[in-house]
Amino acid sequence: MEFLRPATWDEALAAKAAYPDAVAIAGGTDVMVELNFDRRRPDALVDLDRIAELHAWEVGADVVRLGASVPYARIIENLADRLPGLALAARTIGSPQIRNRGSVGGNLGAASPAGDAHPALLASGGRVEVESAARGVRMIPIDDFYLGVKRNALASDELIRAVHIPSATGPQQFSKIGTRNAMVIAVCSFGIALHPHTGTVRTGLGSAAPTPLRALDAEEFIEAELADAWASRGELRPTAVARFGELVAAAASPIDDVRGSAAYRRHALAVMARRTLSWTWDAYRNDDRRTAA
Numbered sequence: 001m002e003f004l005r006p007a008t009w010d011e012a013l014a015a016k017a018a019y020p021d022a023v024a025i026a027g028g029t030d031v032m033v034e035l036n037f038d039r040r041r042p043d044a045l046v047d048l049d050r051i052a053e054l055h056a057w058e059v060g061a062d063v064v065r066l067g068a069s070v071p072y073a074r075i076i077e078n079l080a081d082r083l084p085g086l087a088l089a090a091r092t093i094g095s096p097q098i099r100n101r102g103s104v105g106g107n108l109g110a111a112s113p114a115g116d117a118h119p120a121l122l123a124s125g126g127r128v129e130v131e132s133a134a135r136g137v138r139m140i141p142i143d144d145f146y147l148g149v150k151r152n153a154l155a156s157d158e159l160i161r162a163v164h165i166p167s168a169t170g171p172q173q174f175s176k177i178g179t180r181n182a183m184v185i186a187v188c189s190f191g192i193a194l195h196p197h198t199g200t201v202r203t204g205l206g207s208a209a210p211t212p213l214r215a216l217d218a219e220e221f222i223e224a225e226l227a228d229a230w231a232s233r234g235e236l237r238p239t240a241v242a243r244f245g246e247l248v249a250a251a252a253s254p255i256d257d258v259r260g261s262a263a264y265r266r267h268a269l270a271v272m273a274r275r276t277l278s279w280t281w282d283a284y285r286n287d288d289r290r291t292a293a
Contacts, residue, residue: 002044009051013133019044020156026069027101030110068105068160085120085172085191092176095183105160111152118212119191119204120174126165132157146211170194171283173276177268187260190272194280199230208252218247233285244277245270
């Protein structure tokens with residue numbers, strides 16, 4: 001196995017062009033597990049850890065440009081006000097050691113349906129910045145990034161450079177069910193973000209289908225329910241909250257596996273959807289863009 005350690009982004013792109021089947025590695029929290037269990041034996045690894053720009057972020061007026069290798073711990077410490085849903089998800093990931101190494105770019109590269117960052121990214125919206133030496137930069141909407149189980153929209157010579165995530169304009173939440181309280185792969189997970197400036201609600205489901213996905217019918221329903229409530233900040237009808245949960249569960253296509261049954265996952269998603277919708281709407285009514293940690 002070839003082990004390549006580029007020092008610059010241009011060197012990394014050249015290495016990926018020369019070895020299209022090479023696997024990029026940064027924190028190694030996903031890749032090393034697959035190597036250790038002999039689930040993957042690539043011809044080459046491209047170690048991105050030395051590329052400083054991938055560990056940096058830029059806060060713009062409306063968007064955060066998050067370098068692909070920014071660890072979850074830095075998101076929690078520095079970006080919770082701008083990206084509250086993602087920061088909440090980051091708090092549930094692994095141990096302190098994992099949070100200091102793992103990154104959103106790694107989650108996107110692995111494209112596991114159980115990746116904890118995916119529901120928050122889908123709920124927030126945004127685009128994935130990828131690049132190849134031959135074709136340059138390409139921006140992929142997050143909704144189009146996931147193609148199948150552990151399959152994403154990257155071409156063989158492309159690497160993830162950054163993720164462009166809109167700063168929160170309303171409350172966001174993330175909820176996760178696991179077989180224990182910490183250091184666990186999600187049985188299922190759910191993210192929600194209110195976008196008052198557009199009168200929209202976005203969702204994200206994890207470990208509930210072959211790919212992370214949004215509950216589009218649930219979003220359409222609750223947006224209609226809230227159409228006249230954004231200005232008045234009125235209460236949500238309990239029947240509307242219950243229906244939202246039902247539609248979120250209906251959007252899933254889970255399987256039975258060692259972590260949980262399909263029926264349990266649908267039930268859990270409905271519960272998480274009801275709770276997080278109530279929490280975010282109560283926060284909005286109180287004019288609070290933050291979310292409970």
